[in-house]
Amino acid sequence: MxxxxxxxxxxxxxxxxxxxxxxxxxxxxxxxxxxxxxxxxxxxxxxxxxxTPQYIKDAAKQAIDEGFTFYTPVAGYPELRQEIVKKFKRDNNLDYAPENIVVSTGAKQSIANAILCLTNPGDEVIIFSPYWVSYEEIVKLAEGVPVPVMGRLENDYKVTAEQLEKAITSNTKVVMYSSPCNPTGAVFDEAELMEIARVLEKHPQIYVIADEIYEYINFEGKHFSLANIDFIRDRVVTVNGFSKGYAMTGWRVGYLAANREIAAACDKMQSQVTSGTCSISQKAAAAALKGGNAxxxxxxxxxxxxxxxxxxxxxxxxxxxxxxxxxxxxxxxxxxxxxxxxxxxxxxxxxxxxxxxxxxxxxxxxxxxxxxxxxxxxxxxxxxxxxxxxxxxxxxxxxxxxxx
Missing domain, CATH: 3.90.1150.10 (Aspartate Aminotransferase, domain 1)
Incomplete structure (x- = not known):
């Protein structure tokens, strides 16, 4: 425009x-x-x-019939947050409590909440490139400084730990990436993420936003989350949602998992922007998780x-x-x-x-x-x-x- x-x-x-x-x-x-x-x-x-799978649609219809038409808690229904906790344990071997979870109107809002809560004007945000189109613009909205780091074609466009280390400065506050990646389809394996974590271990002021919205669409096997690495887990904000894996794009439900301070901050941010996500969509999302990932x-x-x-x-x-x-x-x-x-x-x-x-x-x-x-x-x-x-x-x- x-x-x-x-x-x-x-x-x-x-x-x-x-x-x-x-x-x-x-x-x-x-x-x-x-x-x-x-x-x-x-x-x-x-x-x-x-x-969208029929059992999820049926849950939404049932929610309407049962009168779930009122405002929801800002961070999401307790039932849905508990199902997300179970999902993290089942699929990722990650232990969270409901207080670590914030449900938002799509993963895009989850990313925006995290960036707005972590970034001050002038803070640098390293973005693994190629990157999803909204990353850089969200950082700009927060008055941060986007610092793209380009992965090489011969490495399936994946940024290496060495490249990351060279990009870090005293102003770096956040690192952001997706895996599986939009737009490249690249998937970081455990060894690659461990090397990246070792670099970040030396810089305790840096937080990471790991966008895992394509987690289930993985052609090479088991998905690995950066938050699985103990010595960096509390500095990782893991973002996920229902649009891709459950074909629920129009339902607009995403979520993040983070340490309690960051999660509480995102809850506070969201309370002043959108409040809680659609009640019917949340009930559908809870049913989606209960139904597994078949x-x-x-x-x-x-x-x-x-x-x-x-x-x-x-x-x-x-x-x-x-x-x-x-x-x-x-x-x-x-x-x-x-x-x-x-x-x-x-x-x-x-x-x-x-x-x-x-x-x-x-x-x-x-x-x-x-x-x-x-x-x-x-x-x-x-x-x-x-x-x-x-x-x-x-x-x-x-x-x-x-x-x-």
């Missing part, structure tokens, strides 16, 4: 400096073209194409098949530099091969230009890597059907062949 001169005269510097979410912006453009009658395949949005694992097998399909098709496209994503439902190829190429007098100067060319010429929506801190890349979501993925990659291959 480009603000008008009139808007600039009345709006705050805070909002004027805030970037619009590029994933949402591209999805909006795709919808606009679809409304014009074009057959647009949308690979821009990070949303499961599966329906449905999530079924979806993950579908994502694994789609990943392999997309990789096989993408490797037939000249100039795409790919890798093997081990989690989430994205692939993030380096597409810089096409920079400087042209078609009908229009030159591709950036990933944003290439994304728009793919949208207008192939009618496939993807997201430029610039929004994720990697301007040489484009993010493809494979959270859609095999047929759509096959057709999308067919169109893209034809369109890119036009660039000379």
């Amino acid at each position: 480009q603000e008008t001169e009139a808007a600039k005269a009345i709006l705050s510097d805070r909002i004027l400096s805030l970037a619009e979410s590029q994933t949402i912006a591209m999805a909006k453009k795709a919808r606009e073209l679809a409304a014009q009658g074009l057959d647009v395949i949308n690979l821009s949005f990070g949303e499961p194409d599966f329906q 449905s999530a694992l079924e979806m993950t097998e579908a994502y694994r098949r789609r990943r392999d399909l997309v990789l096989s098709l993408m490797n037939e496209i000249p100039g795409f530099k790919t890798y093997l994503p081990n989690g989430a439902f994205y692939i993030f190829p380096d597409v810089s091969h096409y920079f400087g190429k042209s078609f009908e007098g229009h030159t591709i100067a950036s990933a944003q230009d290439l994304s728009m060319f793919i949208l207008t010429d192939a009618n496939v929506a993807v997201v430029s890597g610039e929004a994720f801190g990697a301007p040489q890349c484009i993010r493809f979501s494979f959270a859609t059907s095999d047929d759509k993925l096959t057709e999308a990659l067919r169109r893209i291959k034809i369109s890119l062949a036009k660039l000379q």
